[in-house]
Amino acid sequence: MDLTEKEILEKLDSGEIRIFEIEKYTDTANHATDIRRKYIENKTGVDLNHISKYSIDMTDTSKKNIENPIGTVQVPVGVAGPLLIHTEDEEIETYIPLATTEGALLASINRGCSAIRRSGGCNVAILANQMTRAPVLKTKSVTDAKKLKDWIKEHFDEIKEKAESTTSHGKLLKIDPIAIVGRFVYPRFVYETGDSMGMNMVTIATEESLKYIEKENDISILALSGNFCIDKKPSALNLIEGRGKSVVAEVVVPKEVVEKTLKTTTDAIVEVNYAKNLLGSAIAGSYGYNAHYANIVAALFIATGQDPAHVVEGSIGITSAENNDGDLYFSITLPDLPVATVGGGTRLETATEALNLLDAKGSDKVERYASIVGGSVLAGELSLIGALAAGHLARAHKKLGR
Template identity: 40%
Template sequence: MLARLGGAAEADAVRRRLAPRSDPLPPRFRVERRADRKAIEAWWQERESDPAAIADPATLDTASLYGANIENMIGTVKLPVGAVGPLRVNGLHAQGDFTVPMATTEAALVASYARGADVITRSGGASAALLADGVVRSPAFVFADIGEAGTFVAWAAERTEALRAAAEATTRHGKLESIEPFIDNDVVFLVCRYTTGDAAGQNMVTIATEALCRALLETCPVTPRCWFIEGNFSGDKKASYLGLITGRGRKVSASVIIPEALIERRLHVTIERMLDYARVAQLGAMLSGQIGAQGHYANALAAFYIATGQDAACVAESATGLTRMERRGDGLFMSVTLPNLLVGSVGGGTGLPSQRAALELMGLAGAGKASALAEVAASLCLAGEISIMAALAAGDFTRAHHSLARGRR
């Protein structure tokens, strides 16, 4: 990087290039909350770019369906969607053989997950269980000193029921499960944990927590110097140890025991070689400071989230967890545990046309399906761990990417 900045002789030129400019400002985009043909066509008429691929006729005809999900809408961007399956899931909530949609531009990805899904299904299916459910928001309060901070925490603890009533008055589906204070001298974080029904619930818990905080501050004997609805403690859209340990969203574990003969026939590797790789991978995760230890949950979740209308930015926190592998009898036990799956079967982008169709493909659209959706998502991650770890253990990883990605371009 330093070499690219140039030596001393080029310092003045670099400084001029990087300096703030006082040129006349370009026209500012006005935030447009409408999503309709007229607004989109007007936007493109002011520009020389060809709108055909983004503002195509189908998009213009259905633009009003997107109004609740975006501002300044200028069209849609299409991604290829691949199908993985059948993926057999034996869950507390998800039962059956699922066809799972994945939206991605990464060649070889769907093929890899399809291989893992096939192995799981031939092994009798993934055992999947929703273990916990709780979305967190963590408002922060700054006081004059630690004494005031302690008074505030004690006051809040005595009024839990009143605060719960204030929070739950803002939502039909959200329930406040707990308020957990964390004090750092004169700063207090209140870790507010909610269940959110069938929605992922990010907006739901924000609105509920705002009401909770205002109800608390109306009667509290100490007034904070300032307060913030989120103190960057909850792990929202970030990998965190809090999320890994206590969970944020839906915590799910999925496992399978793969017969040794099936591993050798379908994955072209031995159990011993898989375990050799597992030991190295665990060491690599520990030495590099990973939060959790897993192969590539993000690949599954990004493609699954985009296809089904989830908040794709939540992959940053959802793709943490632990993959385990050990010999059990004449088979290989593999499991994944994901403590932060932010998924919902209602709300957000789940009602958009393509995303709704993707959920319907699995039979998991609408109310009452979020828990099953989370178990399928975890089982999909398990399929990906099986396939990638087998490829790395067998020495097939590079060859597969060359033949399925670069080799066909």
């Protein structure tokens, strides 16, 4: 039943219609979004003029990506590059769309891209593609907990069949590790999820397999996620085992490029990396043995429709720097990078354009996208460590991003 805008606003005020029901009474989701925003403006007295301006279609967005929409938030998008990457399957040369409000970040990444190009490009490898879900199961005793762990291992094939019955794309690779704390059991289900980031996929698959496990064992399923996954939190487990795409990237920067482009020396970069990223992170108890992975990951994630909460996982990893006969060997390791080129926020119009700019939209593109993230992080990390070694960090922020 369609109502006029005035009628809907009146019924919202009287309580006859609830704010999340507006779509039922309008012709389009876009119209419902506008009415909801006007209602909030009326209630709060706040003008949402800029939030009201958007070009995406709320029809699918309000069904799949957000509830109670009132508009969008704009984040400036810049471009860095071109970035030259060599992978096992292809050579990639691309400009990188980055959404951020941090002045100097794009300039720094752009300088890193320049250093990489002048070094003949960087090498990137995808080590693993796996998404995890780890429920918590309660047994009656530690003896039963051990028996359940053994049973899961012995019946992996049956569990795998149940899990994969829910998806045509996901594959259960293993259930490992299986942790026990007292009488609680935490089996870590590890899946290959193709071009999808896969959290919804593996959640549904794991739930189905748990029905079988519960039927065959005297246990209680306390929670589908027991924080052993481990999702959207920093984790030593993910640093070691990996999650999402595990990516490594390297470049050998000639001595003259270090000096002319980065304005410093190989030895200075090596020493800063050792003292800052390795020793400094160790004494802080950090899982991020790096300078600023999260900066680059966040800017790419926001531009391309990834889940920004996974930036915390993309922030962990290790940067290494070595003197290679005067040249600089520089590498980054991203063990935990949950990314996708289909589904989720990648379907949004702006994200589609950014992914198309990278030629990384749709099926069979996720490894290309992950490789670009790895190369971009390498560029940003190289430039920042170079700036620190040269004493240029404060100068850059004074000039470009106070």
